Amino acid sequence: MSVEVIVVGAGPTGLLLAAELALAGVRVRVLERHPERRPESRALTMHPRSIEVMDLRGIADRFLSLGRTVRGWHFAVLDTRLDFTRLPTRHGYTLFLAQARTEELLEARARELGVEIVRGCEVTAVRQDGEAVVVETATGQSVRAAYVVGCDGGRSVVREAAGIAFEGTDETLSGILGDFAVTDPDAVQAAGGHGLLAVPLDGGLTRFVLMDPERMRVPSAEPVTLEEFRKSMMDVAGRDFGVAEPRWLSRFGNATRLAARYRQDRILVAGDAAHIHFPASGQGLNTGLQDAMNLGWKLAAQITGWGPAGLLDSYDAERRPVGASVTANTEVQTLLLELPLLAQYRRPVQALREMLNDLLGIEAVNHRLAGMVSGIATDYGDDSPIGSRVPDLAVTLPGRPEVDHLYQLLHDGRPLLIRTAGEPATAHPHITQVTATTLESESEALLIRPDGHLAWSGPNTAADSALRAWLESPAA
Ligand SMILES: Cc1cc2nc3c(=O)[nH]c(=O)nc-3n(C[C@H](O)[C@H](O)[C@H](O)COP(=O)(O)OP(=O)(O)OC[C@H]3O[C@@H](n4cnc5c(N)ncnc54)[C@H](O)[C@@H]3O)c2cc1C
Structure with missing residues (x-):
């Protein structure tokens, strides 16, 4: 195929x-x-x-x-x-x-x-x-x-x-990271400050991220050694937490x-x-x-x-x-x-x-x-509500007690036209259309794109023509 x-x-x-x-x-x-x-x-x-x-x-x-x-x-x-x-x-x-x-x-x-x-x-x-x-x-x-x-x-x-x-x-600067098993995670957490970030990982590991003023002009392509990492820890945090046997050492830049x-x-x-x-x-x-x-x-x-x-x-x-x-x-x-x-x-x-x-x-x-x-504020609509992210609104549907929030209706990745009264004038092979008993929205009807952004909102009576118009010119 x-x-x-x-x-x-x-x-x-x-x-x-x-x-x-x-x-x-x-x-x-x-x-x-x-x-x-x-x-x-x-x-x-x-x-x-x-x-x-x-x-x-x-x-x-x-x-x-x-x-x-x-x-x-x-x-x-x-x-x-x-x-x-x-x-x-x-x-x-x-x-x-x-x-x-x-x-x-x-x-x-x-x-x-x-x-x-x-x-x-x-x-x-x-x-x-x-x-x-x-x-x-x-x-x-x-x-x-x-x-x-x-x-x-x-x-x-x-x-x-x-x-x-x-x-x-x-790139003009670089940082280094190292994943290690540490014996005293509490001391590590307490030591975080400017130039050092310590993040707990799975399996008892801790990730240290360092910005060492002495080493931040080293090109990110240059490998990091354990010796360098320990020295930077000492210089930046005043101790190296006994780190040994790194699971991963890496240098990253700001290109x-x-x-x-x-x-x-x-x-x-x-x-x-x-x-x-x-x-x-x-x-x-x-x-x-x-x-x-x-x-x-x-x-x-x-x-x-x-x-x-x-x-x-x-x-x-x-x-x-x-x-x-x-x-x-x-x-x-x-x-x-x-x-x-x-x-x-x-x-x-x-x-x-x-x-x-x-x-x-x-x-x-x-x-x-x-x-x-x-990413919650990402809005493709400038000043218009069209293109804005639709929150996971509460919804109820007749005969479908398992549905109580909107995102459940988008699992299949199809655009959704949801209205609160009336029935779709025509079925469309690529659009899901439902009539809700309740919808937690100021609008009676919403047309929602598969990525959860708004394509249209308005009264129930305008829903069919809005769907037709969107299909003819969705990019608008
Ligand atoms: C130190 C560091 C920490 C980071 N922390 C975070 C974080 O906490 N949160 C966050 O959101 N982002 C973070 N990022 C960024 C994040 O890792 C990347 O943005 C993410 O991996 C991008 O995903 P991607 O799928 O676009 O590209 P990549 O993950 O780079 O995947 C690209 C894939 O393409 C493959 N490939 C490349 N060329 C070819 C080819 N010619 N043919 C076939 N396959 C190819 C590669 O092998 C790779 O598997 C961090 C980055 C760094 C360096």
Whole structure:
């Protein structure tokens, strides 16, 4: 059977995208150069919108059962924490879950839906014409498909082949991380401060993240030694906690780049292939998951033939500004972390950090930043409610007592038209239509996209014509 979409890269973005495509009935193959899943975890966090995304598909419990929730999160490691508990979501917390586990769960999900994942398969070239895309692999295979999505990370071969520029700045500083078993976790927690972050991991391990002023100009490509790590710990924290036998040591940098376009005809990019930045506030994986959620249904609609022209281009229009916002906020955070480490800026930037700590104590300010970092405030509608994220509203349906919240009606990945009175004028093969007994909304009727954003809201009497208009011009 021929493949309709090739996804390059089985990281979190590629795996979720492939699952979304398969859910919508698209034949998809993932090509991944690594023969095995990697045991190390760069990312440790799933923020509120990412958990909601999993809830939209009925799989949030899989992630929640393996992770640990923390109520507050940080911006630039400022002392005043971002308060996620006040966000308008059922999931007002960050989930600590190692990237390796997130990928394991996403891979299981993709396989359940019939996605073919080919490991040990490196893509070396991609070319396209008006009819199709052809992907070449290091083993000499060539695979043809209607579309290719590069989810192949920051050094994306797919992005390069499409001629999409990766605009931004090179690395100017680096940090180091090390995962160790420690004998005194309480002492470690107490020692966290500027320049050192200590995060408990599964299995009695602790991740130390260090910004050492003496070592922060070392290029991230240079390997980290245990000796270097210990010395930096001593210099930054005054003790090395007896760390030995690292499970993983790594250096990471602040190169910051954004793809000039997310689509070039039949080639698209998502996740780190579209945006890279310093891992401040743990946003990269989360942003990639939300790229995948935005793109999956649009690409599926394009292939299945129910999405009118314009829908697929709205992926770039909606997600590129989010990528730009994340790259900007991580650059701000990097400055707030780097400058206090430099003698000439220490005093004024500490004063700035104190001012920001104070400002974050103002609820509205805290809420604004929490909404941004958590992904909950992501809104594709500018000033209009269209494009805004729809919360998981309470709902009741006649004869369906098992349904009590809206996201349950989006598990199948289809757009949903929900109204509180009247019946659909016509059935549509790609749209779920229900009449609710109650709906926790000021609007009588809502048309909701598969990614949980609003396509239309209004009175019941206008629902049928709104659906017709949206299908004719959903990108608008
Ligand atoms: C130190 C550190 C800490 C971080 N912490 C967090 C955090 O707490 N929270 C967070 O949200 N983010 C965090 N991030 C960022 C996060 O790890 C990335 O944003 C995330 O992995 C991106 O996922 P992806 O699927 O887009 O790309 P990747 O995870 O990079 O996956 C790309 C995949 O493509 C494959 N591939 C590449 N080239 C080819 C090819 N030519 N052919 C076939 N396959 C190919 C790769 O092998 C890989 O499996 C952190 C990053 C770092 C460095």
